[in-house]
Amino acid sequence: MSWITVIIIIFIYLFFILFLGSSAGRRRESSVVEYIAASRNLGFLVMYFLMGGAIFSAFAYLGGPGWAYSKGAAAFYILGYCALGLVPWWLWGPRALRAGRKFNYVTQAQLFTDRFQSKALSVIIAVVSVLAFIQYITLQMKGSAYIFEVASGGRIPFWAGALIAYVVVVIYVFYGGVRGVAWTNVFQGAFMIVTAWVLGLYFAYKLYGGPSEMFRQINEATATHLLVGPGTKMSFAGFSSALLVSVLGFAMWPHLFMKAYTAESERVLKKTIVMYPTFAIFMVPVLFIGFAGIMQVSSDALGAPDRILPWMFINLKFPAVIVGVVLAAALAAAMSTQDTITHAAGSIFAQDLVEQLKKEKHTDKQATMWIRISVVGFGAVSYLVAIFGGQTLVALLLGAYGSIVQLLPLAVATFFWPRATKAGAICGILVGVLYNYGIVLQFIPKFWGIHAGIQGLVLNFIVLIVVSLITRPMDREHVRKFVTL
Amino acid sequence: MSNDRENGGYGITVFRPGTPPGVKTREIIFFIILCLIILIQAFYYLFANSAEPFVLGLPFGMFFIVLFIAIEFVVLLLLYFAEAKDVAEGGGS
Numbered sequence: 001m002s003w004i005t006v007i008i009i010i011f012i013y014l015f016f017i018l019f020l021g022s023s024a025g026r027r028r029e030s031s032v033v034e035y036i037a038a039s040r041n042l043g044f045l046v047m048y049f050l051m052g053g054a055i056f057s058a059f060a061y062l063g064g065p066g067w068a069y070s071k072g073a074a075a076f077y078i079l080g081y082c083a084l085g086l087v088p089w090w091l092w093g094p095r096a097l098r099a100g101r102k103f104n105y106v107t108q109a110q111l112f113t114d115r116f117q118s119k120a121l122s123v124i125i126a127v128v129s130v131l132a133f134i135q136y137i138t139l140q141m142k143g144s145a146y147i148f149e150v151a152s153g154g155r156i157p158f159w160a161g162a163l164i165a166y167v168v169v170v171i172y173v174f175y176g177g178v179r180g181v182a183w184t185n186v187f188q189g190a191f192m193i194v195t196a197w198v199l200g201l202y203f204a205y206k207l208y209g210g211p212s213e214m215f216r217q218i219n220e221a222t223a224t225h226l227l228v229g230p231g232t233k234m235s236f237a238g239f240s241s242a243l244l245v246s247v248l249g250f251a252m253w254p255h256l257f258m259k260a261y262t263a264e265s266e267r268v269l270k271k272t273i274v275m276y277p278t279f280a281i282f283m284v285p286v287l288f289i290g291f292a293g294i295m296q297v298s299s300d301a302l303g304a305p306d307r308i309l310p311w312m313f314i315n316l317k318f319p320a321v322i323v324g325v326v327l328a329a330a331l332a333a334a335m336s337t338q339d340t341i342t343h344a345a346g347s348i349f350a351q352d353l354v355e356q357l358k359k360e361k362h363t364d365k366q367a368t369m370w371i372r373i374s375v376v377g378f379g380a381v382s383y384l385v386a387i388f389g390g391q392t393l394v395a396l397l398l399g400a401y402g403s404i405v406q407l408l409p410l411a412v413a414t415f416f417w418p419r420a421t422k423a424g425a426i427c428g429i430l431v432g433v434l435y436n437y438g439i440v441l442q443f444i445p446k447f448w449g450i451h452a453g454i455q456g457l458v459l460n461f462i463v464l465i466v467v468s469l470i471t472r473p474m475d476r477e478h479v480r481k482f483v484t485l
Numbered sequence: 486m487s488n489d490r491e492n493g494g495y496g497i498t499v500f501r502p503g504t505p506p507g508v509k510t511r512e513i514i515f516f517i518i519l520c521l522i523i524l525i526q527a528f529y530y531l532f533a534n535s536a537e538p539f540v541l542g543l544p545f546g547m548f549f550i551v552l553f554i555a556i557e558f559v560v561l562l563l564l565y566f567a568e569a570k571d572v573a574e575g576g577g578s
Contacts, residue, residue: 076550080526083554087519211542219536226536226544243527274561277554419495476494483498
């Protein structure tokens with residue numbers, strides 16, 4: 001029974017991760033700044049994988065090959081945004097880091113809330129982030145559930161597959177905090193990179209005799225598959241605006257933004273940004289897997305394009321040990337994103353919602369406990385959403401992205417424009433978020449195929465500027481603290 | 486793009502007060518280069534919306550994107566080392 005071997009390997013991996021993540025935070029004090037920001041002392045290697053683990057998600061590992069398989073050249077956008085996503089962070093990452101040290105922030109909303117002196121803003125950001133996170137986590141759970149389904153030949157049902165991996169994640173996030181997340185990501189990241197290269201190249205050579213020949217055959221069969229624009233699966237405006245919104249929005253994701261507070265120094269932060277494009281290069285062979293599938297299986301036979309990676313394994317008759325290792329790597333992709341998100345969601349819910357709305361402050365110990373409780377609560381809620389909700393993988397991510405990028409004007413205003421006011425900030429973000437939801441819920445028609453996030457962003461900036469200019473400026477000493485960081 | 490106290494200290498402030506002019510120029514140049522790289526990636530189809538020729542085993546469009554990822558990496562490295570030099574000399578941004 002080869003599926004038993006596969007499952008055993010996956011469980012060995014899960015136990016190892018559980019052990020690594022839970023023990024990472026041992027012998028550390030139980031405080032908010034340790035739990036959320038690792039006492040602000042993570043070094044380069046850990047930072048690099050911490051940030052990388054977040055992008056090497058189920059979207060990259062299952063969705064990426066799925067896009068390459070079903071949409072062809074549109075998948076190049078994934079390479080572009082993986083490579084460029086952290087570049088804008090060069091502008092706000094170091095500033096956020098300095099602000100965090102100076103004013104003692106551990107979350108993104110704390111920075112904006114302090115700058116604009118508004119609890120309402122904290123609540124808006126917390127609610128938007130947590131909702132976006134639920135969508136994001138759902139995607140990862142579907143990914144892990146597919147993996148268990150494939151590994152067991154359909155014996156492990158969806159609800160159990162999603163549950164097993166996630167319980168492991170919640171346990172080590174609960175105990176290990178961001179340090180647990182970081183150390184598991186180092187292992188998971190290295191594991192994924194190695195398997196991705198081996199696999200992508202193996203498929204290209206084994207099935208076609210090399211990538212050139214593979215692409216030549218694809219090009220001969222469907223001349224439009226390796227192109228974008230009219231007559232292909234993605235329009236010009238769609239490609240450009242999806243890439244731009246992803247690049248602008250990437251570092252605005254609260255779980256990434258708040259990692260600025262974990263870095264040991266600005267040099268560490270900048271080194272991470274410099275090295276980040278290497279993750280995009282690691283994505284190239286992942287896309288090969290999807291391209292390699294094109295001549296092997298018809299999309300009708302496959303069902304959902306996201307199943308292409310698992311399908312390739314099952315049908316190409318690999319030894320069970322290898323299938324186990326590869327599926328564990330795919331699971332690592334989903335889990336290394338789940339842990340960061342779950343950790344951030346718990347932190348944001350407890351710090352930006354609970355603490356803000358409470359009259360008396362918790363002690364540090366109590367606040368840390370609240371974060372841990374929120375981690376478990378968030379885990380339970382997103383699990384229920386994953387089981388009872390449904391949409392396709394990529395649409396989910398892009399939909400959530402649309403709302404998160406609306407935090408961008410706040411960052412720009414905080415660090416560069418002292419004239420921005422509380423009213424301007426609140427009106428701007430509300431307009432941006434509501435517009436995006438209007439499009440997602442189809443109250444507002446889509447405009448030229450341009451990504452909804454970009455449209456919302458333009459409105460958001462206009463509203464922020466106009467409302468700020470017609471309201472009274474905020475205290476000068478206060479606002480200048482943030483532009484002179 | 487001013488650093489002074491125009492608009493009563495509420496003007497757009499791009500640089501920290503006291504940033505040397507040389508550093509400002511360098512940061513603006515790198516900013517423009519990186520923006521161009523982002524735009525070239527976003528509009529790659531204007532330059533390379535073609536499967537052929539195959540370069541290094543990749544279709545031309547994909548090769549073009551990977552090439553610009555490599556260029557981006559080099560540009561970031563240069564920026565990093567230029568700043569590291571400042572830090573070593575005791576200045577810095």
